[in-house]
Amino acid sequence: MYKKIAFGLMILAVLASCAPAAPAAAPTQVVKIRLPVGYIPNVPFAPMYEALEKGYFQQAGLDVTLDYSMETDAVALVGAGQTSFAVASGEQVLLARAQGLPIVYVTAWFQQYPVGVSASLDQNIQKPADLKGKKIGVPMLSGASYIGLRALLDAGGLKESDVTLDIVGFNQVEALVAGREQAVVTYVNNEPLQLQAQGHPVNTLRVADYLQLIGNGLITNENTIQQNPDLVRRMAGAFVKGIQAVLADPAGAYAICQKYVPNLTQADETVQKQVLTASLDLWKADRIGASVPLAWQNMQNILLKMDLLKTSLDVSKAYTNEFIP
Numbered sequence: 001m002y003k004k005i006a007f008g009l010m011i012l013a014v015l016a017s018c019a020p021a022a023p024a025a026a027p028t029q030v031v032k033i034r035l036p037v038g039y040i041p042n043v044p045f046a047p048m049y050e051a052l053e054k055g056y057f058q059q060a061g062l063d064v065t066l067d068y069s070m071e072t073d074a075v076a077l078v079g080a081g082q083t084s085f086a087v088a089s090g091e092q093v094l095l096a097r098a099q100g101l102p103i104v105y106v107t108a109w110f111q112q113y114p115v116g117v118s119a120s121l122d123q124n125i126q127k128p129a130d131l132k133g134k135k136i137g138v139p140m141l142s143g144a145s146y147i148g149l150r151a152l153l154d155a156g157g158l159k160e161s162d163v164t165l166d167i168v169g170f171n172q173v174e175a176l177v178a179g180r181e182q183a184v185v186t187y188v189n190n191e192p193l194q195l196q197a198q199g200h201p202v203n204t205l206r207v208a209d210y211l212q213l214i215g216n217g218l219i220t221n222e223n224t225i226q227q228n229p230d231l232v233r234r235m236a237g238a239f240v241k242g243i244q245a246v247l248a249d250p251a252g253a254y255a256i257c258q259k260y261v262p263n264l265t266q267a268d269e270t271v272q273k274q275v276l277t278a279s280l281d282l283w284k285a286d287r288i289g290a291s292v293p294l295a296w297q298n299m300q301n302i303l304l305k306m307d308l309l310k311t312s313l314d315v316s317k318a319y320t321n322e323f324i325p
Contacts, residue, residue, distance in 0.1 A: 029061065031231060036067040036074035036086040041261045043272050044189065044279045046253045047109065049260045051242035060234035075219070079103050084224050085235055090214025090299045091147045091308075093318050098309055102222035105319040107236045109243065110215025111285040111292075112208035115148025118192050119183035119203055120176065128156025128205055137168035137181035144215070145185045148207040151302050155210035176200065189278035197271045208282075212295040213302070214319075215282070229323070236323040240289040247283065250276055289324040 037045060048066060051057050057064040067074075074086035075093075079101030087109070096103045117136065119125040125134070131153065139145045153160065168175045172184035173194050186192055192204045207213060218239050220232055246253040254276055258264050264272065296315040303309040 030063050031061060032063045032065075033057075033085060033235070034065050034067050034083055036069065036077065036083065038074060038087055040068055041066075043254070043257050043261060043264070043276045045260070046246045046257050046276060046279070047239065047242035047283075049242075049256050050245040050253055051238050053256045053259070054242075054245060056238040056241040056245075060238045062234060062238060064238075075101065075103060078219055078221050081221060081223055084231070085218060085220050087216055088219045089144045089147075089216045090296065091144065091303060093214070093219060094296075094300055094303055094313060094315070095308060097313055097318055098311075103219050103318070104222055104225060105214070105217050105219050105291060106225075106232055106323050107218035107239050107289045108214070108285070108291045109217045109239070109289075110282050112206075112282045113144075113148060113151075113211075113213040113215045114187050114189055114208075114282050115145055115151075116186055116188040116192070116204045116206040117149060117152055117183050118172075118176065118186045118195065118205075121201055121203055123182055123203075125183060125203055125205065128152045128210065129158065131156060131183065131205075132158055132162050134182045135164040135166055137166050137172055137175045137184040139170050139172070139185065140167060141165070145187075147213075147299075147302060147306075149185045150306050151207050151211050151213060152205055154302065154305060173198070176202070189282060190275055193271055193274045193278065197268060211298055211302075212292060213299050214291065214295045217291075225320070233323045236289065237325050240325055243283055243288050246276075247280055247288075250280060287321075287324065290321045291319045 037048070045066070052064065074083070075088050075096045077083045078086045079096055090105065093103050093105045117131065123134070125131060136149065138149055150160065153163065166181060168181065168184065172186055172191050175181045176184045176195065177198060177200050184191070186204065188204055188206050192202050195202050218236060225232055254273055296319060300309065300313060300315050304312065
């Protein structure tokens with residue numbers, strides 16, 4: 001009798017060892033997160049739409065709402081602990097830390113800096129040095145567009161005084177087509193494609209072809225990392241899953257975008273799909289979501305040259321790859 005019981009227990013033990021491990025339990029308490037993204041709904045936000053639509057945030061115990069309020073100073077809010085996460089670019093992180101805000105970049109979304117300078121073909125601008133003496137339309141004298149322009153000028157051995165800058169807001173396409181500018185600062189995955197579609201082909205100098213910088217990504221603050229690292233890990237993990245899903249199925253991602261981007265079905269589908277395809281190349285990496293240390297150092301060097309940073313920072317404290325799957 002005892003032998004039969006022992007034998008039965010042994011069989012159960014063997015079966016248990018062969019059985020697949022039970023999936024990790026989802027977090028029992030759902031955390032509401034308002035995520036400032038800094039721009040209006042658009043196709044390049046596809047990774048976040050994927051994470052919402054496919055439940056990646058929900059599976060991580062997160063109830064995420066995207067905040068498109070462009071006037072919101074998201075970095076300051078995160079730095080003050082009024083919100084836990086936001087989307088921001090590398091220069092914003094370093095400039096915030098220089099002001100004492102404990103911002104930390106935890107997920108790299110854009111692996112290539114998305115800014116460039118576009119010019120009509122008759123301008124014959126083939127390299128950064130060719131920008132000398134040109135009138136260049138720039139959205140504003142701050143932010144990623146301005147940093148990218150200065151990086152290109154630096155790559156060409158030029159100073160800002162070697163060109164004429166004209167603030168055009170986000171009307172670069174109209175300004176170039178109308179001939180008011182000889183070149184304009186663009187996002188390489190957007191305006192050049194719009195110009196091409198309007199029968200106005202351009203040559204674009206991409207910052208990423210000359211210097212590796214830190215583009216948009218997910219930020220949090222030091223307090224959140226110290227007090228709730230699991231929350232950061234879940235948020236970063238869901239974000240990365242969203243990026244991976246878009247890279248794996250761009251067509252499916254575009255279909256999801258139609259649910260989240262107003263009037264997308266009325267837009268030029270060819271152009272919008274090209275925008276998404278061009279964006280994919282900016283997100284790809286051997287390790288999706290991870291920061292490259294050299295890119296952070298390059299970003300600091302540009303900010304120092306622009307005199308936006310007065311002294312060097314410990315850039316290793318500005319980012320972490322600890323939470324990347």
